[in-house]
Amino acid sequence: MVLRSRRGVLQLGGATLALLAGCTSNSNLENRSTTPATDTPTTTSxxxxxxxxxxxxxxxxxxxxxxxxxxxxxxxxxxxxxxxxxxxxxxxxxxxxxxxxxxxxxxxxxxxxxxxxxxxxxxxxxxxxxxxxxxxxxxxxxxxxxxxxxxxxxxxxxxxxxxxxxxxxxxxxxxTRPPTDFVTELSAPKSVTRGYEASVTLTVENTGSVAGTFVGALNRVGPNVAYTPVTGISLEIAAGESETWTHSYAPSPHSTDDDPAATFHLNWRGGRQSKIIDVEPV
The missing domain is CATH 2.60.40 (Immunoglobulin-like)
Incomplete structure (x- = not known):
């Protein structure tokens, strides 16, 4: 589900969004992530x-x-x-x-x-x-x-x-920049063995004529969890250029699921994309 705005109706909240922590004047925000250090930093104007x-x-x-x-x-x-x-x-x-x-x-x-x-x-x-x-x-x-x-x-x-x-x-x-358009591709391996890491990769292309900021939200379903947030994503992309963002996922060595799998859901203004990674025993 992608949230839609009701103009002028929004609760104030949050110290900084995943968007997203502060930095020095007029530079991209230095962002924080609960995901592993191999994640590509996100940026916000x-x-x-x-x-x-x-x-x-x-x-x-x-x-x-x-x-x-x-x-x-x-x-x-x-x-x-x-x-x-x-x-x-x-x-x-x-x-x-x-x-x-x-x-x-x-x-x-x-x-x-x-x-x-x-x-x-x-x-x-x-x-x-x-x-x-x-x-x-x-x-x-x-x-x-x-x-x-x-x-x-x-x-x-x-x-x-x-x-x-x-x-x-x-x-x-x-x-003052007008809106731009993005094309996204979410990719991941079909499976990962317990004790090893798998990479979920997002490639975003700015197909418009002006620079823009892509903002997305990544969630995970399973193993052993019904639904959980992973991270917010924010990428500043020049017109006609692409940026790649990677999240590393390491499944727990223990699972109570009979058929464990991790399903990643990317939500953004343009829609939703999902990828399933089967978790194999050692």
Missing amino acids: STTTSRPTTTDSGDVTVENVRATPALVAPNTPDSISTLGERDEQFVLATVAGYGMSIPDRDKFVLETTVDSYPPVDKSFVYALWDDEDGYTSIPDDPLIFSVPKPLNATELSLRWPDGDFAVDEALIQTL
């Missing part, structure tokens, strides 16, 4: 900046401002998928207060010179997926804003009473 500003309630710091065309979030209690329509994208920002308090989340607004966007509502998605912590649901961190894709803007600011934060030009350029 971002800008990370920190600048304290003073409000009546004390100091407010805005940092780790980033953008993604889709969010990775639970679609059931035991699986993850992506959220966001083709003509939609998300801006996330972490705010912290060093005085008595910070303004309520509904006091923040993301503004261009002609349009304004409030934080998304909390009633649709109850959590985001974080590769390090699993499902996370933190009511006010990060702030999440749904904006059009592409965004028609040359200036963009996060504003609140008595304060503002100018979004970096490089991130604005990312937000």
